[in-house]
Amino acid sequence: MNSLLSQVRPSEFINKKTAEFIARITSDDDYGTGVHRGEDLYEVGGFIVHFFSEEKVKHLAKGFNMVEINEFEEGGLPRKLFQVTLKKIDNN
Template sequence: MSDNGQELAAGQLRHWQSTYTARPGMYGEQPSAPAVHAAAVFRAAGARDVLELGAGQGRDALFLAREGFTVQATDFSAHGLEQLRAAARAQHVDERVTTAVHDVREPLPLPDATVDAVFAHMLLCMALTTEEIHGLVDEVRRVLRPGGVFVYTVRHTGDAHYGAGTAHGDGVYEHGGFAVHFFDRDLVDALAEDWALEEVHAFDEGDLPRRLWRVTQARPR
């Protein structure tokens, strides 16, 4: 990683840590719409063990646990995961949820072919370079069992914030303290090479609204 990349990554970690500390439960207790969709996809695929990347304070990880999945939740913010664990205890699903502080720029802390499904809501479009995103998707493929499903969401280049704020290069723009890598369709297709690309669904979220793609792809058996 370049010095500029390291500085941006460190700044984003500080920003998310302080945001989670200042705003516990900032996304509410209800799961995101992509998580509800992912649960149905995972159930249809016969999945039991789910890895969530960028779980944050845990609204989606907790929902998946309540739906009966065993969830491994990772995030680079220890503060977010502390809140997740407390909520898991309060909701009596702590036996189905484990957490790990992890930066997705590093290899995933799991052996090969050990999870049935992976979920990542707005994680791939954080302050990551295109090379780092490709490396992460390769890691997702490595830890998925054959036939395993990966559901992720990203903000795309049709979003109102694309091109706004501070430009960091490689499709990354910082707005309001949050750095986002905006995806074009070519990047989605490139990340699906050697996968079975099942769906690319466009949707809106929030008040702006944010414009996203929900991508579903499977590791071939």
């Protein structure tokens, strides 16, 4: 998990330089419930969910500039999420 983004293909980038993803966060009400499966992984309602702290997102984004990280809620429960926008570091 040290390099979550190392396998992102260029076709997954917006304009080949920017990537966005959404992740469940550790302040979500489901965090720590269900069956613990390791690290920040919990089996909740039959699904294994990986929860992320802001620090973990920043750590996993090595090689990218963090353009934006926004916390938001979605759905009726609600789910707490990060929307993350990264820009690939241009080494040229």
